[in-house]
Amino acid sequence: MSLDLWVLYALMLKSRLFEEAIAKLWHDGLISGEMHLGTGEEAIIAGVVAHLREGDAMALDHRGTAALLMRGVDPALILRELLGYPDGLCGGMGGHMHLFSKAHLAASSGIVGAGGPAAVGFALSAQYLRPGAIAVAFFGEGAMNQGMLMESMNLASAWNLPVLFVCKDDGWAITTQSESVTGGDFIERARGLGVQAVEVDGRDVSEVWKACYSATQRARSGQGPTFLHARCVHFEGHFLGFQLIRMVRDPFREMPKVVIPLTRAFLHPRGAALRERLAGLRKVLESVLATLRDPRRDCANDPVRRARTALHMDEVRLQELENQVKEEVNTTLASALVEVPA
C-alpha cells in the first residue's frame, strides 16, 4: 500500500463540498438543531480512513459525517438522515450526532469520550471474530479529560487491543480553551498508560497517512493500540452559527446582539457583586480577542487547500478530478433532496 495524494485529496474535497452543502441546507432552515461539521478535520479523517478495510470498525463523535462519507456510506442516506426523512441512514431518528451504519461497523455518539469504550468493544470483538481487523476512535481533545476515554486507553493497553485512538485537537471545547483545563501532555499521558503515542500535523494528510500506516500495521499484527495526536482547526468554530465566529466575521451586525444584553446584565440592579461582573465581562472580551487572533481565521491552516497546493504541478489532472468530485456531490444532492411522498 502506498500513499496516493490524489486519492486522499479526492476524499477530502468530496467531504468538504458535501459538508458545505449541508451548511447551506442548515442555514436555509432545512436541517434542525445544532450542526457540528468536520470542516478543517479532513486531513485527519482521510489519512486514517484510507487505511481501513472490510471488518474494521469506527467509533465516531459528534462530527461523524466526514468519516462515514469517506468510509463509503451512501451520502444520500446521510443527507436524508440529517433532513429527518424516514428513509435516512437511521430512519431520520439519529440526526447528525447519532449516525450508525451496521454494514460499515460505524457508530457515533454525542457523548464526549464515548467513542473510547465503543472502539475498545469493537476491538475486543475483532480479536475473537475478525482477527486482523482494527477499531478506530475519533474524538476531540476535550474528550481527553473524560474518565471513560482514559479507562478505554488503559484497557486497550492492558489487553493489547487493536485500537487507534485519534485525537483531533483544535484547542477548543465549545468556548473553553482546552489548555486551560488540561494537566500535563497528551502524548505523555497516553504513554503513561502504556499506549504507543505519535504526534502529527493534522493539517497535513500525507503526514497523518504515514503515521497511521505504522499504527494500523502494529494493531493488525497484535502489537496493541496507538494514540495519534493531531492538531487541526475548525473553521466554523464549535458548530454552525457559532457566536464568536459570527462576531468576528460580521461585527457590525452581530455585536449589538451581544453588547446590548451584556450591558443590560452588567447594569442590572440585582445580581453578582461588581467585581464578579467585571471578571465575567473580561472573560467574554478575552474570548472575542482570542477569536480575532484565532488560527481558524487563517486559510493556510486549511488541510484541503494544503493538499491541493501539493498537487498543483498537474493542473489538468487537478481540474478533471475536481470537476468529477463536484459532479458526484451535485448528483447526490439532487437525488437526496427529493421530498418523501406523504
Ligand SMILES: Cc1ncc(C[n+]2csc(CCOP(=O)(O)OP(=O)(O)O)c2C)c(N)n1
Ligand atoms: C460527557 C459530555 N459532557 C459534555 C458534553 C457537552 N459537549 C458537547 S461537545 C463538547 C465539547 C467537546 O470538545 P472536543 O472533545 O474538543 O470536541 P470538538 O467539539 O472540539 O470537536 C461538550 C463539552 C457532552 N456532549 N458530553
